[in-house]
Amino acid sequence: MDLRELPKIDLHCHLDACVRVSTVTEIGKQLGLVLPDSLEAALIAPPVCDGLMDYLRRIDLALEVLQREGDLRRIACELVEDFQADGVIYGEVRFAPQLHTKRGLSLQQVVNAVHAGLEEGKQRYGVLTSLILCCIRQQDPSVSFEITKLAADNQDKVCGIDLAGDEFGFSGNPHVNAFILAERAGLRRTVHAGEAAGSDRIQEAIDVLHAERIGHGVRVVENPRLMSLLKDKAVALEVCPQSNVQTRAVDSLEAHPIDNLLKRGLRVTVNTDGRTLSATSCTREFQNLFRHKGWTLDEFWQCQFHAISAAFVSRDIRRLLEARIQRASKGERPNE
Ligand SMILES: [Zn+2]
Numbered sequence: 001m002d003l004r005e006l007p008k009i010d011l012h013c014h015l016d017a018c019v020r021v022s023t024v025t026e027i028g029k030q031l032g033l034v035l036p037d038s039l040e041a042a043l044i045a046p047p048v049c050d051g052l053m054d055y056l057r058r059i060d061l062a063l064e065v066l067q068r069e070g071d072l073r074r075i076a077c078e079l080v081e082d083f084q085a086d087g088v089i090y091g092e093v094r095f096a097p098q099l100h101t102k103r104g105l106s107l108q109q110v111v112n113a114v115h116a117g118l119e120e121g122k123q124r125y126g127v128l129t130s131l132i133l134c135c136i137r138q139q140d141p142s143v144s145f146e147i148t149k150l151a152a153d154n155q156d157k158v159c160g161i162d163l164a165g166d167e168f169g170f171s172g173n174p175h176v177n178a179f180i181l182a183e184r185a186g187l188r189r190t191v192h193a194g195e196a197a198g199s200d201r202i203q204e205a206i207d208v209l210h211a212e213r214i215g216h217g218v219r220v221v222e223n224p225r226l227m228s229l230l231k232d233k234a235v236a237l238e239v240c241p242q243s244n245v246q247t248r249a250v251d252s253l254e255a256h257p258i259d260n261l262l263k264r265g266l267r268v269t270v271n272t273d274g275r276t277l278s279a280t281s282c283t284r285e286f287q288n289l290f291r292h293k294g295w296t297l298d299e300f301w302q303c304q305f306h307a308i309s310a311a312f313v314s315r316d317i318r319r320l321l322e323a324r325i326q327r328a329s330k331g332e333r334p335n336e
Contacts, residue, residue, distance in 0.1 A: 004086065009304055011269050011311060013091055014274050015095035021040060021044075023065070047246065048248065051196065052166070052248075067101075067102050076114045076116075076118050077118070079091075080122065081124070088282055091128075092129065092312060098143055111157060130312055132312070133160075133162070134162045137175070144178035145178045149181065160312045161188075173208055179210060191211040191213075193215065193216070194214060196247065202220055202226060206230075213237070214230070220266075239270055241256055241258060253288055253292040254293075267310055304329070305325065
């Protein structure tokens with residue numbers, strides 16, 4: 001069974017963590033950046049990092065090449081090409097526009113450029129995508145509000161918002177106004193939580209920020225009552241197993257609670273986080289789960305159906321995705 005051939009959904013994928021090494025080299029040279037001797041070492045996180053912030057610092061160089069309209073557009077389009085090569089039929093791409101204004105672009109220009117790249121990718125490679133804008137925990141809440149307003153003003157291009165960044169050091173509470181605005185504007189909401197910090201951050205994401213999905217959320221296992229709540233509310237977990245090992249959210253893939261969470265009936269999905277940063281793909285994530293957790297196609301399809309239910313899409317797109325996954329899960333030819 002070639003997992004690459006099967007249709008998959010990636011709900012948690014950061015644009016700046018997916019820039020190809022060859023593209024960083026090319027744009028870096030154009031910009032006259034001083035590039036490190038080993039770009040791989042600079043852009044790809046080691047198997048185990050010194051926590052989440054050590055993992056995240058490896059996107060700094062990628063951010064340097066994501067500051068011009070043409071480069072943003074190109075890199076977004078290349079990500080869609082990478083989705084196609086991975087068998088991904090629908091991908092949700094997230095990024096923080098406020099980190100892409102160093103060379104003078106406005107936030108609107110940044111969003112337009114990434115959206116244009118995703119559209120170009122859809123035309124060329126036939127992969128559907130949606131765009132999520134990230135607020136960042138350690139930034140001033142006024143920035144989160146501005147980014148959410150940008151999302152609300154661009155609902156033809158953006159489906160929702162996220163809260164990312166330093167979970168250990170910063171509560172989500174100060175960003176509540178951004179999330180209230182998002183909810184009122186009809187934007188979808190996801191929050192990174194229960195990755196670098198404990199289950200209390202997940203509780204906060206649900207109670208205060210009204211998150212509909214949780215990025216990672218693996219530390220919910222510490223709190224059985226919260227597990228029941230997530231199950232009852234059908235809050236999806238965007239689990240990224242490889243990244244969870246690298247950031248030390250879990251000790252190893254073998255010790256990852258993903259199978260327990262799935263068995264307990266939580267809406268578990270499997271995602272990449274950063275295709276370059278974690279040197280991964282959806283295919284590889286599932287290959288690892290097959291190898292290290294004894295997963296089979298049963299779990300694979302279960303996660304795809306969970307992802308369809310949790311995707312930030314219209315009813316029509318959800319039906320379309322469901323039909324494609326349904327056909328493939330019954331053994332009909334994939335990706336038709
Ligand atoms: Zn993430």
